[in-house]
């Protein structure tokens with residue numbers, strides 16, 4: 001069939017959006033109707049379902065033990081600790097029920113969703129050693145507050161990380177060792193307070209360095225050593241200078257951060273970060289082909305409107321938010337992957353194929369509207385059917401979803417063909433990944449149909465000590481102290497491993513809580529939005545995540561290559 005560009009009005013925000021001929025081809029292949037929400041509204045809805053970062057204390061509803069979970073105590077339903085949840089000590093199919101054709105699909109799905117027990121955390125728990133305060137993580141040894149993190153040893157305060165060793169306070173980084181306060185750093189050793197660096201060692205307060213060592217406060221350098229604020233020094237000069245700097249003081253650290261940032265504004269930035277691509281658009285795209293409107297995608301092909309693939313090798317997907325890993329033919333899902341194929345609409349699933357509207361189902365096939373099933377086939381609302389019964393029932397339900405749509409709390413209709421409505425979501429907007437990339441106020445979030453979690457006053461006690469400016473004045477008493485975040489007022493603590501690290505490298509005690517630190521690092525990333533802007537040198541129009549009102553100089557790839565390499 002021949003398709004043309006079609007302009008539609010988003011049923012959610014009412015803005016116009018365009019569906020292109022290629023898009024129609026994908027929707028036809030996936031046997032789904034074209035979307036009725038615009039890409040941005042779909043993105044926010046998927047990311048609002050990506051809650052993993054805020055932990056609470058609750059009781060396991062199976063064993064009665066105290067557990068750590070990412071479900072707030074007020075979230076209805078049962079929470080089971082992970083070893084129970086994954087075991088055969090309970091049967092998710094015992095929650096199975098008949099479909100009622102007189103009621104909207106999502107009204108019935110909400111009941112099932114709230115009744116079936118949920119896993120306290122979504123880690124690969126058998127691979128976690130002494131790492132109970134981590135979520136969305138696997139293969140952690142002595143990890144603390146590690147999130148979306150595959151393989152780590154003695155690491156803490158991480159978000160989106162791969163293969164870390166003895167590193168603290170990092171985001172969107174892979175293979176760091178003995179690193180601190182880094183964002184988008186790869187394969188680096190003793191790299192501190194730095195961003196967008198690769199193959200570096202002994203680097204401080206720097207940005208966009210590749211194959212550099214012993215650099216301080218530098219921007220956009222390649223294959224350099226002993227540079228101080230982009231000035232080449234001899235080895236002796238550099239080491240002498242560095243010795244004079246005292247990074248043990250928070251005042252000094254803040255001053256160096258400020259100085260390095262101001263210097264970085266004198267150097268051009270690349271329109272987009274990424275490498276080794278063919279025909280791509282978006283930000284942080286690596287080794288990919290035909291990838292568009294994407295963010296943090298690697299080793300993938302034929303992808304649109306997708307984000308946060310920690311490990312790529314993913315093909316033919318639209319609207320896929322986290323995390324890929326050898327998956328194909330995916331549409332409108334959040335937190336799925338690992339050899340997943342032909343999956344539509346759902347949250348948190350591994351190794352599934354031919355499933356629609358699932359939450360927490362794994363290793364399964366041919367599921368429709370199910371919750372918490374493992375290694376199941378041909379189920380609808382957690383009830384077992386024969387293969388023939390399954391297909392005819394699913395067809396009937398899809399038609400019924402159109403005839404009797406679900407009406408959400410803002411009066412919007414939801415039929416067949418989109419991610420699960422946010423009305424069912426157990427995570428508040430400010431607990432989700434959506435908030436990290438698209439911050440809203442409480443009022444704005446609620447107006448858009450999301451929920452909000454207010455602070456718990458018990459976590460906002462007065463500080464029991466004043467943090468000394470300099471690490472040399474800090475005693476071990478700080479490990480028992482209640483600290484109060486300078487930014488949000490929430491209490492936090494310093495852990496042993498952290499204190500040792502900060503003393504070893506002579507860095508000050510942080511004045512902000514781990515969550516504020518993490519969210520500040522995510523703000524340092526280029527945003528998940530692109531703008532038209534002109535190249536600061538040749539003036540051609542470029543697509544970039546630097547909005548036109550930002551102070552950075554932005555170059556097209558060609559001009560940038562001429563300047564930096």
Ligand SMILES: [Zn+2]
Pocket residue numbers: 010011012013014015037038039040041042
């Ligand atoms: Zn919209």
Ligand SMILES: [Zn+2]
Pocket residue numbers: 485486487488489490512513514515516517
């Ligand atoms: Zn804070």
Ligand SMILES: [Zn+2]
Pocket residue numbers: 535536537538539540555556557558559560
């Ligand atoms: Zn240019």
